[in-house]
Amino acid sequence: MxxxxxxxxxxFGCGLLxxxxxxxxxxxxxxxxxxxxGHPDLRLTxxxxxxxxxxxxxxxxxxxxxxxxxxRISVTMNTTVSAFGQSLPxxxxxxxxxxxxxxxxxxRLVDMQVNGVxxxxxxxEAIAQNLPDINQRANQMLxxxxxxxxxxxxxxxxxxxxxxxxxxxxGAP
Amino acid sequence: xxxALYLGLLIGVAAGLLVVVLFLLWLQASAPRPxxxxxxxxxxxxxxxxxxxxxxxxxxxxxxxxxxxxxxxGGRLQISTRLEIDGLEPVVHLGLxxxxxxxxxxxxLLWARVAFITLPVGWLPAAMGELGRLPGEALTRQIPPQFxxxxxxxxxxxxxxxLNWQGP
Numbered sequence: 001m002x003x004x005x006x007x008x009x010x011x012f013g014c015g016l017l018x019x020x021x022x023x024x025x026x027x028x029x030x031x032x033x034x035x036x037x038g039h040p041d042l043r044l045t046x047x048x049x050x051x052x053x054x055x056x057x058x059x060x061x062x063x064x065x066x067x068x069x070x071x072r073i074s075v076t077m078n079t080t081v082s083a084f085g086q087s088l089p090x091x092x093x094x095x096x097x098x099x100x101x102x103x104x105x106x107x108r109l110v111d112m113q114v115n116g117v118x119x120x121x122x123x124x125e126a127i128a129q130n131l132p133d134i135n136q137r138a139n140q141m142l143x144x145x146x147x148x149x150x151x152x153x154x155x156x157x158x159x160x161x162x163x164x165x166x167x168x169x170x171g172a173p
Numbered sequence: 174x175x176x177a178l179y180l181g182l183l184i185g186v187a188a189g190l191l192v193v194v195l196f197l198l199w200l201q202a203s204a205p206r207p208x209x210x211x212x213x214x215x216x217x218x219x220x221x222x223x224x225x226x227x228x229x230x231x232x233x234x235x236x237x238x239x240x241x242x243x244x245x246x247g248g249r250l251q252i253s254t255r256l257e258i259d260g261l262e263p264v265v266h267l268g269l270x271x272x273x274x275x276x277x278x279x280x281x282l283l284w285a286r287v288a289f290i291t292l293p294v295g296w297l298p299a300a301m302g303e304l305g306r307l308p309g310e311a312l313t314r315q316i317p318p319q320f321x322x323x324x325x326x327x328x329x330x331x332x333x334x335x336l337n338w339q340g341p
Contacts, residue, residue, distance in 0.1 A: 005181055011189030039330045043222040050218030050338050057340050148315045149227055150234030164216070171226055 040168035042153055044145070048163040067160045071098045072110060091115050096134075098165065100155035103146075103172065104139045107131065217323040217335035224331040235311050244327045248272055250280070250308065263287050269305055271332075273325040276316070278334075280309030 052065035055075065064076040074095045080087045095111040109131055146152050153169035160166075223231075225244055232240040232252060240254040248271040256265040266286040272279050282294050282305025294302060316322055316336065324335035 005178070005185070009182060009185055009189075011185070011192055014186065014189040014193045039224055040222075041224040041227045043220075045220040045222075047216055047218050053340065054338060149223070149231050151227055151230040153227075171230060 040156060041151075041171045042145075042149070042169040043166060044168075045164055045166045048165075051165075067163060067165050068095070069160055071158055071160050071165075072096065073098065073160070073165065098158055098160070100158045100167075103142075103152060103154055105135070105142060105155065105158075105167070107135050107138055218338045219320065219336045221334045221336065222331060223334075228332060231311075232308070235307075244329060244331050246328050248325065248327050249283075250327065250332075252308065267301075267305060269308060271309065271312075271325060271327060273322055276313075276322050278309045278312040278316075278322065278325060280307070280312075281305050 048065060048067045051067070051073075052063070055065050056063045062078045066074045066076070068074055072095055074093055077092045077094075078089065079092060080089050091114070093113045094109055097108050097110040099106040099108065142155075152172040154172050155167060155169050157168035158166070225242055228242040228244070228250075229240060232242055232254075236254060238255060240252055243251045243253075245251070250269045250271060252267045252269065253264060254267075255262045258265075264287075267282060268284040268286070269280045270283055272281075282297070282302050284291055284293050285297055285301060286292070294305075312332075312334075313322075316334075319339055320336040321339050322334065323337045324333075326333045326335075
């Protein structure tokens with residue numbers, strides 16, 4: 001009789017004690033801050049073939065994008081220029097450099113060639129008038145990504161490979 | 174007589190503790206943790222990796238309260254947040270499985286844990302099963318309409334989404 005009573009009391013008491021301990025330990029605060037690791041919070045990798053199709057779809061010109069080492073992207077465009085009363089086909093190859101600048105991506109014109117001939121700085125300046133628009137579009141995409149994630153991020157790395165370019169970032173406080 | 178009672182109480186407490194511990198171990202063992210296959214896939218047009226911190230901050234924004242996400246291999250995620258249960262708000266850990274179904278991320282609840290008490294999904298109310306579908310729906314909403322989901326993978330560092338552009 002005593003044993004049976006003790007068994008019932010023991011089970012009931014232990015169960016209550018464990019449930020109480022569970023709720024006490026479940027009251028620990030939750031934070032959205034995970035332990036820092038060597039991995040970035042965000043990494044975006046874009047393939048060259050897709051990027052070329054994507055840029056091509058935005059223009060009526062024939063465009064080929066090549067990702068180059070050293071954070072550079074060349075864009076080969078076949079277009080025509082009017083000279084001597086005739087339309088002459090030309091191949092324009094601007095080379096853009098990518099650089100991280102805090103929470104923004106900076107695209108700058110590194111080189112420009114037309115049919116293998118290097119242009120003068122003045123002509124490059126005239127052709128590069130679209131760079132602010134390119135920078136704005138690129139950074140708008142990053143801002144849209146940041147808004148979708150609900151987290152601003154700082155670009156911590158940027159690079160190009162054989163056929164892709166990548167961008168890494170860490171969550172900004 | 175008193176000695177018998179005290180001895181009975183002592184044996185009863187020990188037996189009771191053993192029974193409760195064995196019951197908790199049985200619950201822990203019965204909580205399913207299926208490992209989803211991770212098939213190798215060619216490089217997608219765009220690959221996006223999100224760390225546990227990025228996922229945690231996104232979940233905090235969606236839920237409107239602090240949430241922490243831990244990722245594991247095989248499409249597994251654990252979300253820790255406070256849930257209101259009968260007037261109390263303990264920290265609840267939800268074990269989820271992520272999978273790709275065509276162009277959607279689908280999540281389902283596998284188990285729920287409060288402190289060290291783990292309950293498999295079959296023991297949980299239907300409302301919690303609905304809660305388990307929310308992360309998949311939230312991730313699916315983030316996929317731009319011009320892109321199709323080509324792959325999904327998780328590891329101990331975070332979540333990787335592979336997207337293919339649907340343009341010309």
